[in-house]
Amino acid sequence: MQRNLLCAATIACVMLSAISCKKDDTATLPTASLSATSQTISESAGTASITVTLPSTQSTDVTIKATLGGTAILNGDYQLSTDTTLIIAAGSTSATLTFEIFDDEVVESDKTINVSFSSTNASLTNSTATITITDNDTDQSSSGLVSELTWDAGTLVDMDLYLANNVTISDDAVTDYTLLSGSTNNTGFESLLLSNDLDDADYYVLVYFAEGAREVTYTLTNRADGNTVYEDTYNFTADEEGGAYFYGPFTKSGTAYTIGKAANSVLWDVKLVEPHWHKGKIAK
Numbered sequence: 001m002q003r004n005l006l007c008a009a010t011i012a013c014v015m016l017s018a019i020s021c022k023k024d025d026t027a028t029l030p031t032a033s034l035s036a037t038s039q040t041i042s043e044s045a046g047t048a049s050i051t052v053t054l055p056s057t058q059s060t061d062v063t064i065k066a067t068l069g070g071t072a073i074l075n076g077d078y079q080l081s082t083d084t085t086l087i088i089a090a091g092s093t094s095a096t097l098t099f100e101i102f103d104d105e106v107v108e109s110d111k112t113i114n115v116s117f118s119s120t121n122a123s124l125t126n127s128t129a130t131i132t133i134t135d136n137d138t139d140q141s142s143s144g145l146v147s148e149l150t151w152d153a154g155t156l157v158d159m160d161l162y163l164a165n166n167v168t169i170s171d172d173a174v175t176d177y178t179l180l181s182g183s184t185n186n187t188g189f190e191s192l193l194l195s196n197d198l199d200d201a202d203y204y205v206l207v208y209f210a211e212g213a214r215e216v217t218y219t220l221t222n223r224a225d226g227n228t229v230y231e232d233t234y235n236f237t238a239d240e241e242g243g244a245y246f247y248g249p250f251t252k253s254g255t256a257y258t259i260g261k262a263a264n265s266v267l268w269d270v271k272l273v274e275p276h277w278h279k280g281k282i283a284k
């Protein structure tokens with residue numbers, strides 16, 4: 001009986017102690033706040049940032065994790081300049097999450113970066129923030145056929161667009177071509193104009209996989225007179241780096257464009273990868 005009473009008293013003490021400790025832990029969590037929960041910037045802004053601030057310094061590091069979402073494409077529309085795990089070091093009161101915003105030539109809708117913050121050793125006055133990126137590009141489709149190249153989120157890749165004519169295809173391989181122009185952003189999406197001013201002829205758009213180390217799902221959108229006329233995706237593997245895909249022909253007649261050799265023909269007639277690429281006239 002005495003033993004049972006002792007056990008019951010011990011259990012009660014442990015429970016009280018646990019409750020007491022829990023209360024103390026909660027009470028000591030510092031409260032962090034965000035510098036901006038909603039901001040709107042232009043695509044040309046260069047950078048954007050969100051700072052997490054504590055009201056006073058702490059004796060230990062405070063860790064805040066940021067999780068990204070939204071319609072903006074990581075490493076397409078923007079890239080991270082800092083890690084998504086923010087550490088407010090002991091003795092400091094703030095840490096900043098910074099983004100580089102890519103200023104491409106693609107006409108697109110406004111996009112958002114949604115950031116959710118969480119922490120196991122701080123409480124947050126606001127746990128979400130949104131950065132809205134407004135587009136700054138002008139539709140050129142009245143001047144010709146516009147091809148735009150975008151891709152999925154993932155590690156950074158560099159893909160470029162080129163325009164070629166005098167393309168010679170033999171046994172499903174490109175043996176010669178003349179390069180006319182190119183759009184070569186190192187970061188961000190690409191846009192190319194097949195101008196109404198060019199001679200009537202057959203043209204090809206080249207998607208060149210310049211640099212990257214992952215499979216890429218890309219979308220090539222061609223627009224004439226503001227309408228989408230072709231759109232598709234393809235998985236571009238890392239071992240195809242340095243290769244190009246020829247899409248076409250785009251047969252130009254005045255301001256009208258016919259895509260593919262005939263109705264229902266496949267848009268990409270030729271898939272060109274190294275070493276064939278170096279038979280061409282591009283010096284990268």
Ligand SMILES: [Ca+2]
Nearest residue numbers: 103104105137
């Ligand atoms: Ca732009």
Ligand SMILES: [Ca+2]
Nearest residue numbers: 104105106137
């Ligand atoms: Ca744009």
Ligand SMILES: [Ca+2]
Nearest residue numbers: 158159160185
């Ligand atoms: Ca590029």
